[in-house]
Amino acid sequence: MTPTRSHVALVGNDVVDLGDPDNQASFGRPGYVERVCTPAERRTVEAAADPERTFWALFAAKEAAYKLLVKLGEEPGLAHRSIEVASDFGSARYQDHELRVTVEHTEGWVHALSSLGPSAPRFEVAALPPHARASAAGRELLCRIAATVLGVPGATLSIERRPSPRSYDGFEPPRLCQAGVPTGIDVSLSHDGKYVAAALSCPSG
Numbered sequence: 755m756t757p758t759r760s761h762v763a764l765v766g767n768d769v770v771d772l773g774d775p776d777n778q779a780s781f782g783r784p785g786y787v788e789r790v791c792t793p794a795e796r797r798t799v800e801a802a803a804d805p806e807r808t809f810w811a812l813f814a815a816k817e818a819a820y821k822l823l824v825k826l827g828e829e830p831g832l833a834h835r836s837i838e839v840a841s842d843f844g845s846a847r848y849q850d851h852e853l854r855v856t857v858e859h860t861e862g863w864v865h866a867l868s869s870l871g872p873s874a875p876r877f878e879v880a881a882l883p884p885h886a887r888a889s890a891a892g893r894e895l896l897c898r899i900a901a902t903v904l905g906v907p908g909a910t911l912s913i914e915r916r917p918s919p920r921s922y923d924g925f926e927p928p929r930l931c932q933a934g935v936p937t938g939i940d941v942s943l944s945h946d947g948k949y950v951a952a953a954l955s956c957p958s959g
């Protein structure tokens with residue numbers, strides 16, 4: 755069950771590049787929307803003024819929720835439909851967990867945050883600089899946000915991911931470290947196409 759203690763502050767985030775040809779092709783592929791969405795979510799997509807954008811908002815919310823659920827010890831696996839996003843995009847449910855969700859749009863991207871805790875996480879979406887590696891750009895963005903929030907020099911901050919043979923990509927979720935020591939402040943990274951995004955939970959407001 756989702757923890758309710760006020761000091762628990764966790765975050766997951768996901769960005770989708772709406773102009774990415776792979777994403778556009780996926781949305782048009784027969785059966786794709788049905789594989790990702792529950793019947794209620796499909797109705798939300800069908801009723802929307804912009805079904806493609808609405809679908810990617812749902813998708814991003816599910817991936818953001820997935821990244822948080824893993825930190826609660828859950829393993830949703832390859833099953834987007836097991837996470838259901840509310841029609842107002844304000845929450846996501848997985849079994850007996852209910853997570854807060856917020857979705858933001860611009861013309862080029864949609865970004866979703868899932869969170870638990872007393873205050874809204876900080877996040878930023880940025881264009882991937884030319885020739886930059888997405889993972890490195892995401893870490894740089896996250897360290898910049900964290901330096902501002904924590905009031906410490908960005909050069910003292912780093913992101914580590916410890917190996918985890920059981921996880922999807924072989925590593926644990928990212929951790930924010932200062933001078934090499936984990937801060938205990940939860941963070942999340944995402945990159946897609948021309949964009950990178952980073953989010954930082956704010957445990958005490």
Ligand SMILES: CC(C)(COP(=O)(O)OP(=O)(O)OC[C@H]1O[C@@H](n2cnc3c(N)ncnc32)[C@H](O)[C@@H]1OP(=O)(O)O)[C@@H](O)C(=O)NCCC(=O)NCCS
Pocket residue numbers: 767768769816817820821822824825830831832833834835837888889890892915921922923926927928942943944945946
């Ligand atoms: C893990 C997953 C959510 C990552 O999403 P993605 O769209 O592939 O990639 P994103 O760019 O958004 O996110 C990648 C970042 O997420 C973070 N990440 C990776 N695995 C993670 C996990 N299990 N938990 C939290 N964060 C994770 C990493 O920091 C990674 O960036 P990095 O490689 O630069 O360190 C996605 O690959 C996935 O869904 N995997 C299969 C599991 C599944 O089917 N989930 C269904 C969701 S309902």
